[in-house]
Amino acid sequence: MEILDILIIGGGPIGLNCALEAQKNNLTHLIIEKGTIVNSLYNYPLYMRFFSTAEKLEIDGIPFISTAPKPGRQEALEYYQGIARHRELNINLYERVLKVSKSGGIFDIETSKSTYQAKNVVISTGFYDIPNVMNIPGENLPKVRHYYTEPYPYAKQKVVVVGSSNSAVDAALETYRKGADVTMIIRHSEVSKNVKYWVKPDIENRIAEGSIKAYFNSEIAEITENTVIFKDENGQIKEIENDFVLALTGYLPDFDFLKNSGIELQGDCLNPLYHPETMETNVPNLYLAGVVCGGKDTHLWFIENSRIHAEMIVRNIVLERESRF
Known part of the structure; x- marks a missing residue:
């Protein structure tokens, strides 16, 4: 079985950005997404418009062209799904991750369809799955x-x-x-x-x-x-x-999945423990990216301010790899 450099759980904007960073650094990667590409955006209200302007939603410096000052759901779907197609990101759709465990420095990832192994895992699952x-x-x-x-x-x-x-x-x-x-x-x-x-x-x-x-x-x-x-x-x-x-009382991350993966949750908001400069959790080589980092405080992270997580994570992975040689 191939041992991936990075396995990314969640194919939203931040998960895609993690894959783009992996691709740029010649790291083998796989995104596993339980639905379609940017599944959370797909499930947004049909006529929803973002709070932010298009340039703040861009990933990897790829221009987001919008006909309106505030882009809508369909424009965002076209933008992010277009990136996944044209950059030929390695992504499995309609596959749910069931379990993440670690043995001997390698992660074993069990899904609804298969099993995988990876040196590093990034959880970028957002928060839209579980209603509050x-x-x-x-x-x-x-x-x-x-x-x-x-x-x-x-x-x-x-x-x-x-x-x-x-x-x-x-x-x-x-x-x-x-x-x-x-x-x-x-x-x-x-x-x-x-x-x-x-x-x-x-x-x-x-x-x-x-x-x-x-x-x-x-x-x-x-x-x-x-x-x-x-x-x-x-x-x-x-x-x-x-x-x-x-x-419409809000949504929550999958805290059980985080805990079962070994991640410590702290305080009333169940904030997952991670290093703010690397996004690495208390489990070595297990990272968080995007909205999931905020625990119950789902207004803390957005696409706009969590795009940088991908670069932080991959930079740390590359530095760790270089330090071993």
């Missing part, structure tokens, strides 16, 4: 969705949107404009400060005029077939009619 669930009765009903793609299924429906992040605000505005009766249940006293600056006034104005109803300092207690029950800011229990619940 509310753990309330009725959350598993078919009408509850933890992912939102487009507004058309919700026309003329009574929709409750849980949360006030970018995804929640986008869902509330888009479904409202397609004819939904929208109510937002928000745990905090205001719309999140992280909402895109050109969208925040829109949602605040729709709430102020009553087009979108919002209950602040409120929390859902139960979901039934035809209603939503929640506690308002005065502690009173309210029940409203409901057809769909968009529980």
Whole structure:
């Protein structure tokens, strides 16, 4: 069996960037991705636009040409998938990594389709796979969705949107404009400060005029077939009619996978332990890259500020290899 220089878990933008750095340094590499290339972006809302401009989303200095000041989901898919094709990156798709273990300085990687060996492993799995669930009765009903793609299924429906992040605000505005009766249940006293600056006034104005109803300092207690029950800011229990619940309460990394790989998790946010200059974890030659580095604090790392992780990781791998000769 071939022993790879680097095996990269996750084919998102940062995983691709790690492969590009490996390629430039003549290191054998393989990306293993459970879905399609940049699978998380593929699962974003269809009409989503990035907070950042195109140049901040570029990897390896490859120009990202966008027709709008803020590129959208489809442009990003074209850009990143195009890079994977034209640079002929070594990538296996629709294959899930099940286990990473280490013996005698070599990693054994077990997947849903095969097994591999590598001298170094990079985990760049993002955080979009596991919804941050509310753990309330009725959350598993078919009408509850933890992912939102487009507004058309919700026309003329009574929709409750849980949360006030970018995804929640986008869902509330888009479904409202397609004819939904929208109510937002928000745990905090205001719309999140992280909402895109050109969208925040829109949602605040729709709430102020009553087009979108919002209950602040409120929390859902139960979901039934035809209603939503929640506690308002005065502690009173309210029940409203409901057809769909968009529980857009955020997402989490796969902490069990990180722990089972030997990575130490620290504090309330379960921050994985890694060296900030090399991205190497407490397990030698096992690295982290991208959003997964932030633990529960998924707003800490983005494509824009974690692109550098690839260069840091490969530089350290090359230096370690050179020091042995």
